[in-house]
Amino acid sequence: MNKDIDTIQSEAAEAINRAKTSEEVEAIRVRYLGRKEGLLNNVLKSLKDLPLEEKRRIGPLAQQARKEIEEAIDFKLKSLVEFEIPEEDITLPGKRSETGHLHPLTKTENEILRIFTSLNFSVIDGPELESEYYNFDVLNIPADHPAREMWDTFWIKQDKKPKNSKDHYLLRTHTSPMQVRYMETHEPPFQIIVPGRTFRYEALDASHEANFSQVEGLMVGKDVSFANFKFVIEQFLKSFFKGKKIEFRFRSSYFPFVEPGVEVDIKFKNSKWLEVMGAGMVHPRVFEFAGYNPRDWQGFAFGCGIERLAMIKYNIPDIRMFYNGDLRFIKQF
Amino acid sequence: MKFSYYLLKKMVPGIPDKKKLADVLSVKSFEVEEVKADAMEIKIMPNRWSDAASHWGMAREAAAATGRKLSFAPKIIVNQPQNKGFLEQIKIEDPKLCPRYMAYYLELPKIGQSPVWMRKTLQTCGLRPVNAVVDILNYVMIETGQPLHAFDASKIKGGIRVRRAKTNETIETIDNQKIKLDKSILVIADREKLLAIAGIKGGESSKVDSKTKTIVIESANFDPVSIYRASKTIKLATDASQRFGHGLSPELCKIGIDRAIVLLKEICKATFLDSKDVYPKRQPKKILKFDEEKLQSVLGADIDSKTVSIILKSLGFRLLPKNMIEVPALRLDINIIEDLIEEVGRMYDLNKIPGKNPAVLLAPPEMDEYFLAAEKAKNSLMEMGFSEVRNSSFIPAKADGDVEMENPLSDDKRFLRNSLVYHLRENVKTNHRFSGNVRIFEIGKVFLKGFKEEYHLAMAVSLKSGDYVFRELRGPAENLLRSLGLTDYAFVPEGSKLRLESDHEVLGYLFPDPKNKAAFLEIDFDKTRHLMEGEREYLEISPYPSIIRDISFTVPASVRMNLILEAIADLRIENLDDVDLIDYLNIADDRISLTLRLVFQSMKKTLSDEEANRSTAKIADILASDFKAEIR
Numbered sequence: 017m018n019k020d021i022d023t024i025q026s027e028a029a030e031a032i033n034r035a036k037t038s039e040e041v042e043a044i045r046v047r048y049l050g051r052k053e054g055l056l057n058n059v060l061k062s063l064k065d066l067p068l069e070e071k072r073r074i075g076p077l078a079q080q081a082r083k084e085i086e087e088a089i090d091f092k093l094k095s096l097v098e099f100e101i102p103e104e105d106i107t108l109p110g111k112r113s114e115t116g117h118l119h120p121l122t123k124t125e126n127e128i129l130r131i132f133t134s135l136n137f138s139v140i141d142g143p144e145l146e147s148e149y150y151n152f153d154v155l156n157i158p159a160d161h162p163a164r165e166m167w168d169t170f171w172i173k174q175d176k177k178p179k180n181s182k183d184h185y186l187l188r189t190h191t192s193p194m195q196v197r198y199m200e201t202h203e204p205p206f207q208i209i210v211p212g213r214t215f216r217y218e219a220l221d222a223s224h225e226a227n228f229s230q231v232e233g234l235m236v237g238k239d240v241s242f243a244n245f246k247f248v249i250e251q252f253l254k255s256f257f258k259g260k261k262i263e264f265r266f267r268s269s270y271f272p273f274v275e276p277g278v279e280v281d282i283k284f285k286n287s288k289w290l291e292v293m294g295a296g297m298v299h300p301r302v303f304e305f306a307g308y309n310p311r312d313w314q315g316f317a318f319g320c321g322i323e324r325l326a327m328i329k330y331n332i333p334d335i336r337m338f339y340n341g342d343l344r345f346i347k348q349f
Numbered sequence: 350m351k352f353s354y355y356l357l358k359k360m361v362p363g364i365p366d367k368k369k370l371a372d373v374l375s376v377k378s379f380e381v382e383e384v385k386a387d388a389m390e391i392k393i394m395p396n397r398w399s400d401a402a403s404h405w406g407m408a409r410e411a412a413a414a415t416g417r418k419l420s421f422a423p424k425i426i427v428n429q430p431q432n433k434g435f436l437e438q439i440k441i442e443d444p445k446l447c448p449r450y451m452a453y454y455l456e457l458p459k460i461g462q463s464p465v466w467m468r469k470t471l472q473t474c475g476l477r478p479v480n481a482v483v484d485i486l487n488y489v490m491i492e493t494g495q496p497l498h499a500f501d502a503s504k505i506k507g508g509i510r511v512r513r514a515k516t517n518e519t520i521e522t523i524d525n526q527k528i529k530l531d532k533s534i535l536v537i538a539d540r541e542k543l544l545a546i547a548g549i550k551g552g553e554s555s556k557v558d559s560k561t562k563t564i565v566i567e568s569a570n571f572d573p574v575s576i577y578r579a580s581k582t583i584k585l586a587t588d589a590s591q592r593f594g595h596g597l598s599p600e601l602c603k604i605g606i607d608r609a610i611v612l613l614k615e616i617c618k619a620t621f622l623d624s625k626d627v628y629p630k631r632q633p634k635k636i637l638k639f640d641e642e643k644l645q646s647v648l649g650a651d652i653d654s655k656t657v658s659i660i661l662k663s664l665g666f667r668l669l670p671k672n673m674i675e676v677p678a679l680r681l682d683i684n685i686i687e688d689l690i691e692e693v694g695r696m697y698d699l700n701k702i703p704g705k706n707p708a709v710l711l712a713p714p715e716m717d718e719y720f721l722a723a724e725k726a727k728n729s730l731m732e733m734g735f736s737e738v739r740n741s742s743f744i745p746a747k748a749d750g751d752v753e754m755e756n757p758l759s760d761d762k763r764f765l766r767n768s769l770v771y772h773l774r775e776n777v778k779t780n781h782r783f784s785g786n787v788r789i790f791e792i793g794k795v796f797l798k799g800f801k802e803e804y805h806l807a808m809a810v811s812l813k814s815g816d817y818v819f820r821e822l823r824g825p826a827e828n829l830l831r832s833l834g835l836t837d838y839a840f841v842p843e844g845s846k847l848r849l850e851s852d853h854e855v856l857g858y859l860f861p862d863p864k865n866k867a868a869f870l871e872i873d874f875d876k877t878r879h880l881m882e883g884e885r886e887y888l889e890i891s892p893y894p895s896i897i898r899d900i901s902f903t904v905p906a907s908v909r910m911n912l913i914l915e916a917i918a919d920l921r922i923e924n925l926d927d928v929d930l931i932d933y934l935n936i937a938d939d940r941i942s943l944t945l946r947l948v949f950q951s952m953k954k955t956l957s958d959e960e961a962n963r964s965t966a967k968i969a970d971i972l973a974s975d976f977k978a979e980i981r
Contacts, residue, residue, distance in 0.1 A: 243649025
């Protein structure tokens with residue numbers, strides 16, 4: 017009986033050693049350890065006819081053999097899984113599926129919209145072909161004043177001489193015309209942003225495009241203050257440049273439609289100051305043009321170049337890249 | 350505008366070094382754009398030329414911004430010789446255009462060179478030294494802000510007149526340009542001739558030269574709009590025209606001319622013999638009521654009244670009883686309480702004001718429908734492998750737009766785009782050089798006759814092989830329309846194009862461009878999004894299995910697919926759920942091979958094979974009879 021167990025165990029070890037696939041190993045498991053006809057099981061089954069003394073001696077030996085065979089099988093299976101080569105070459109490079117890409121300015125705009133709507137700002141659209149009236153007059157930028165030279169303007173050719181400045185067309189030089197357009201039809205309190213394309217009569221270079229995009233912001237209420245502006249704009253910029261530590265700088269500046277007027281600069285670790293937007297408290301003249309009583313309302317407005325933000329965020333060196341339709345550029349985003 | 354740091358430091362002895370001063374001024378006053386050697390390039394805002402476009406004014410800013418004392422004040426002459434008979438009458442035709450005209454008459458032993466320090470300062474500020482008289486006048490201009498001009502007194506015949514030029518009157522300027530004038534332009538003249546273009550440039554006829562023994566110094570004030578326009582009309586901008594164009598205070602006239610006399614006496618040993626001052630309506634004093642509550646409300650910060658007083662005083666404001674504030678005469682930009690608030694805020698330092706969370710009523714923010722639709726469309730197109738481009742709003746003259754620029758940047762930007770396809774086609778061509786297949790789209794404004802603008806959406810597909818490119822466009826186009834919620838639309842052939850219609854409106858066109866192996870779609874995005882349906886509703890799903898039958902056949906190449914599909918639809922076969930073209934091949938010049946996949950499905954029962962076969966046979970019959978199809 018002893019000999020039987022030894023023989024079975026050495027046969028099993030040899031078979032396991034020879035096996036090439038996990039299927040073969042499984043077959044060995046059935047042959048030696050199977051519950052019904054397994055060879056080792058048969059030995060154990062035959063124990064019941066032996067005297068008690070024999071049972072006591074052989075039983076543990078058979079259990080020991082079973083354990084050792086099982087261990088050998090498990091070890092073999094593990095080694096087989098590691099070396100078994102599937103029919104399909106799973107190391108081939110992945111097949112490239114063609115995907116579309118949103119323009120980096122759209123991504124930037126989406127991000128701006130997401131942040132401002134989460135701050136409870138509504139999103140408004142406005143015309144690109146504007147009148148002199150909304151682009152300049154109502155923003156306290158009178159005709160024949162050198163202040164207008166801050167905005168180099170594309171004028172539209174008109175067959176008939178315009179009757180007045182409402183009838184005199186230009187390409188909006190900023191998104192600010194929507195301030196009065198919106199206020200003419202809405203009552204405060206409100207807070208809005210207006211993203212859109214704007215135009216400047218400028219020769220093209222790395223930082224100037226004849227058409228570019230801006231986002232305008234306007235918040236009006238009973239006591240909306242400059243401190244509120246600081247809060248909102250710092251929240252916005254922190255969220256937009258997530259994960260970067262930003263310093264802010266508010267510089268006194270001049271735009272005829274705000275008073276006081278400021279420019280906002282930001283600075284990252286190891287960078288220099290970067291100008292990101294012009295802003296200020298809405299000028300009482302603008303409220304008057306919109307039909308509000310300036311004693312009743314107060315608010316802030318800001319305007320910010322979207323390309324500028326995108327160039328800072330994605331480290332893009334040249335504004336013209338946004339508008340040349342080169343997919344090698346667009347597909348990076 | 351260029352400033353000399355050296356001169357500023359002379360006026361405010363305690364100011365910090367250049368770099369530090371530049372930083373402080375940039376935050377509290379004006380952007381300092383460059384600091385090089387002695388020169389500081391400072392950007393004067395258009396509303397501040399009346400007081401700050403001078404070293405004196407800038408020194409006051411620097412003193413206030415850094416908490417130092419301004420030690421310079423130009424000397425005002427009290428008992429000047431007046432109406433002594435050396436100067437003849439001065440007549441101002443329209444005092445609105447010339448609120449003040451001062452003339453001082455001086456005798457000069459000789460006109461030499463100005464001192465080195467003066468020439469150096471002028472050069473720092475970008476002015477070329479000429480001779481002592483010209484240099485002193487220029488120096489006083491950059492020092493006080495008042496433009497001055499000198500005439501040779503012996504060349505003025507019969508008094509000075511400030512009048513409008515006559516039509517076609519011409520003048521030869523000091524630098525020998527001949528300029529034709531018109532009635533809108535103000536001139537300085539004597540009885541016989543023109544002496545100068547008012548506020549812009551002096552004339553040759555009264556020029557100071559080496560023989561000059563007596564001079565008349567002019568210190569005048571002109572209407573800014575008139576000078577601004579005149580300078581544009583004759584296309585001549587000078588230091589003087591820039592300053593007058595921004596608006597100066599008539600009170601500055603005397604400050605400037607008196608300062609010039611001091612220097613002329615000192616440097617040229619001039620004798621001051623006579624003067625005239627025509628100033629019919631004095632500039633009124635401006636007094637504003639200061640409102641501390643308003644200040645706190647606008648800035649959202651508590652700034653104590655002592656700090657407010659210190660700031661206002663340092664900027665030259667006079668504090669009167671009962672919160673009244675007298676505005677310095679040169680501060681033409683200060684007119685309302687908000688202007689005072691700005692002065693306090695910026696000198697206090699806006700950076701010191703802590704941000705405060707605004708209190709707002711919670712209401713869901715609105716979003717203009719355009720942005721919602723555009724986002725949907727863009728995401729849908731992106732998922733189908735299309736990339737977004739953004740192109741210029743301008744197109745060349747040859748592209749034939751509807752709206753033309755009055756002042757185009759160049760001929761290839763003469764019109765505004767009336768279609769997005771022009772640039773999209775260019776995009777296809779350039780991208781072909783770098784990548785095989787091009788799938789792009791753009792959403793943007795186009796500009797149409799009558800100064801109208803619309804949002805359009807355009808797509809382009811271009812394949813290296815060029816085969817069946819039109820289908821590659823139409824499939825995604827239909828997906829796009831469905832994703833926008835447009836359920837009821839039709840493509841109607843119109844010549845070489847397909848017209849997209851919905852609800853009896855034309856939305857746009859699809860068309861092939863064989864030359865570029867491309868196909869384009871352009872639709873009126875505004876119209877399309879207005880036809881969008883609201884939320885989708887659940888449609889019941891059949892619990893019974895569907896049966897699929899593919900039917901392959903060949904037809905003459907002239908057969909158009911839309912007619913086949915219409916014919917099948919006309920059969921009104923019950924339980925025919927979908928017909929899809931799954932294979933299309935040109936097998937010969939004159940025949941094409943097609944495979945249609947028919948899907949049968951009932952809501953009521955499991956369909957039998959016979960039913961499907963019967964229906965398929967019906968379709969095969971109509972294909973054979975109406976389209977000369979050979980079923981394979």
